[in-house]
Ligand SMILES: COC(=O)C(/C=C/C1=C(C)CCCC1(C)C)=C/O[C@H]1C=C(C)C(=O)O1
Ligand SMILES: O=C(O)CCC(=O)C(=O)O
């Protein structure tokens with residue numbers, strides 16, 4: 001076959017925000033300054049920010065009595081349906097692992113730039129150190145440094161991008177990913193039961209699930225009102241598990257009822273969100289929710305995010321149980337590998353990536 005020339009992507013110069021903060025603490029290059037409409041208006045944050053996202057106590061599902069189990073299952077279904085986001089406490093993930101992953105992530109981001117640049121995220125790709133989802137020179141940049149790695153199955157790994165410093169990075173990430181994988185399997189089991197589906201429906205469907213980790217480091221910013229830590233997006237995964245660094249300021253915001261609602265960190269809790277894949281499988285009953293991160297004036301922030309998704313070979317489409325006369329099929333069937341490719345080759349733009357799967361409805365004009 002004739003090799004197709006791939007046109008190289010020209011993304012221009014991307015400043016490393018941690019370096020900017022060190023060397024020019026008051027400078028915000030033009031590419032980071034958002035258009036007015038996109039800027040986070042802190043005065044516009046829902047004043048009843050006490051509307052906190054729901055909290056699920058997983059121990060009640062794992063080992064609660066019958067009544068506790070039923071009540072928490074209802075709470076989980078309602079959280080998925082009404083919020084698409086919740087925090088999980090008593091999740092069973094070893095707390096020392098949460099501390100250790102945070103330590104290696106922080107140690108990595110604190111390395112000299114030359115060391116981190118040994119693991120570069122090539123333009124247009126998503127693994128390594130840098131800024132993902134940048135495809136042109138005029139695209140606005142996020143006030144964030146990212147380090148992302150594919151973890152499972154092994155063929156998605158690029159071993160050259162697994163850092164040798166800090167020394168215990170790889171073994172810690174392996175241990176952490178194993179436990180987060182079990183958490184995702186458990187959550188998917190209870191999500192299925194809450195939908196009156198067979199408990200193993202997702203695990204059986206997903207095959208050898210894909211798991212990737214992204215560590216986001218948001219340095220303090222002199223004008224947080226002009227920049228975004230991370231552009232608004234929904235996640236392409238089935239489920240996402242997000243760990244907020246201890247002592248990190250509030251930064252994650254979710255878009256609900258036309259307002260950006262901040263997510264208040266709870267010590268040792270993990271934030272879970274429904275990804276695009278579960279939205280499609282449930283025919284839109286559980287929706288992936290747009291979210292973003294904002295920067296803080298004085299404090300740096302760290303988040304460690306795991307994307308859990310079906311194997312690339314899997315065909316995805318609304319499950320038959322979720323489609324009926326009152327809920328007509330809203331999404332087409334597609335291959336998850338194709339969706340992953342589509343997702344990672346487009347800039348983050350709200351829920352735009354999911355247009356890929358939506359069945360367009362035509363509104364015929366009413367007859368006179
Ligand atoms: C920067 O990365 C992402 O935001 C991201 C990518 C994840 C991936 C890797 C880092 C390695 C290869 C696999 C994968 C594409 C999952 C988001 O992940 C979402 C997007 C899709 C689609 C998904 O399944 O998870
Ligand atoms: O840092 C955060 O709180 C948000 C991260 C996120 O949404 C992501 O990595 O997909």
Ligand SMILES: [Fe+2]
Nearest residue numbers: 233234235291
């Ligand atoms: Fe996200």
